[in-house]
Amino acid sequence: MAQPATGPAEGPGKDPSNTPAGTAVHPVDERLPPARLVPAALQHIAAMYAGVVIPPLIIGQAVGLDTAGMTRLIAASLLTAGLATVLQTVGLGRFAGNRLPFVNAASSAGIAPMLALGEICDRRTDGRTITRGLRTDGIATLLGPVFGTFPTSAFAQNVGVVSLTRVRSRYVVAAAGGALLVLGAFPVLGAVVSLVPMPVLGGAGIVLFGSIAVSGIRTPAEAGLDDSSNIILVAVALGAGIIPLAAPTFYAGFPAWAQTVLGSGISAGALVAVVLNLFFHHLGTHSRTAVALKSS
Incomplete structure (x- = not known):
């Protein structure tokens, strides 16, 4: 080597x-x-x-x-x-x-x-x-x-x-x-x-x-997992990404376009992570609190 x-x-x-x-x-x-x-x-x-x-x-x-x-x-x-x-x-x-x-x-x-x-x-x-x-x-x-x-x-x-x-x-x-x-x-x-x-x-x-997986784990760890909202974000996104692998027929009753998006663990996990990030850090109370602290 x-x-x-x-x-x-x-x-x-x-x-x-x-x-x-x-x-x-x-x-x-x-x-x-x-x-x-x-x-x-x-x-x-x-x-x-x-x-x-x-x-x-x-x-x-x-x-x-x-x-x-x-x-x-x-x-x-x-x-x-x-x-x-x-x-x-x-x-x-x-x-x-x-x-x-x-x-x-x-x-x-x-x-x-x-x-x-x-x-x-x-x-x-x-x-x-x-x-x-x-x-x-x-x-x-x-x-x-x-x-x-x-x-x-x-x-x-x-x-x-x-x-x-x-x-x-x-x-x-x-x-x-x-x-x-x-x-x-x-x-x-x-x-x-x-x-x-x-x-x-x-x-x-x-x-x-395995090395790639470790690098992927290290990235969210540096994002601040001491914040409860970040913990929820990572947990839900990870769960959404595992569902298509653990239960391949989970989305069988959904429309075809939804199955295309949610049937892939990568796309489902990424979509959930983006939505929750917007909700917690840009649209929710967490964002307003941060703005208020910055202004004060």
């Missing part, structure tokens, strides 16, 4: 982009020597490769593609993922790229991985950073159909890799993105990587997703 970066980490409240010249480089912007960069990049590729090829395998089999067509679809998926990853980590001026050690691939999307990674890297993840990251998702999703492949977005497995290795340099992930471009351009090379046994990838996935 790659050795963790030794550069000092800045506090989450500081903006590394405004770091004066001559001060220590933030670990996210650290340029590692090849002896450390290559193994760390390979770890990211190993963590996400199975997840990237699973969507084209499932879709390809469903539409009846032959072996040659399946190979081209996987190669296109890898190529698009490489382009998106390089754009996300290196950035395009102030327009696109959150400049965090992010892998973009054909998988589930979201702001949550960006927030979790910003927390792990001790780097401020403000609205502008998230906006640039989402723009990159949009650009990659626009390019995907051009190559005959799928939309791409933030890849959660690699958040776990950063958490475990503590190698936070975005250039490591940029190198991984470059490797994905090569794998996509030469499908034979991609087939070699696919020889990694699935049980090995599955065992690593347990640890990686």
Whole structure:
């Protein structure tokens, strides 16, 4: 496993982009020597490769593609993922790229991985950073159909890799993105990587997703769980997210549009959290009390 970066980490409240010249480089912007960069990049590729090829395998089999067509679809998926990853980590001026050690691939999307990674890297993840990251998702999703492949977005497995290795340099992930471009351009090379046994990838996935869960738990803990309203908010949102998993037929009697929203634990929990946050902190008595205290 790659050795963790030794550069000092800045506090989450500081903006590394405004770091004066001559001060220590933030670990996210650290340029590692090849002896450390290559193994760390390979770890990211190993963590996400199975997840990237699973969507084209499932879709390809469903539409009846032959072996040659399946190979081209996987190669296109890898190529698009490489382009998106390089754009996300290196950035395009102030327009696109959150400049965090992010892998973009054909998988589930979201702001949550960006927030979790910003927390792990001790780097401020403000609205502008998230906006640039989402723009990159949009650009990659626009390019995907051009190559005959799928939309791409933030890849959660690699958040776990950063958490475990503590190698936070975005250039490591940029190198991984470059490797994905090569794998996509030469499908034979991609087939070699696919020889990694699935049980090995599955065992690593347990640890990686567990690390993501820990990061998710740590985020609400810092929001102030000593406040009773926040405790209720987290408890109800968590319960709403667990219902579709514990009782899949719970919403069977609801309209189709409601089942689509509430049938997913992620969307149901997020919706409940947003509504309760508005009620407790913006519309309810808690908000009026806070305003009164601030005015006094």
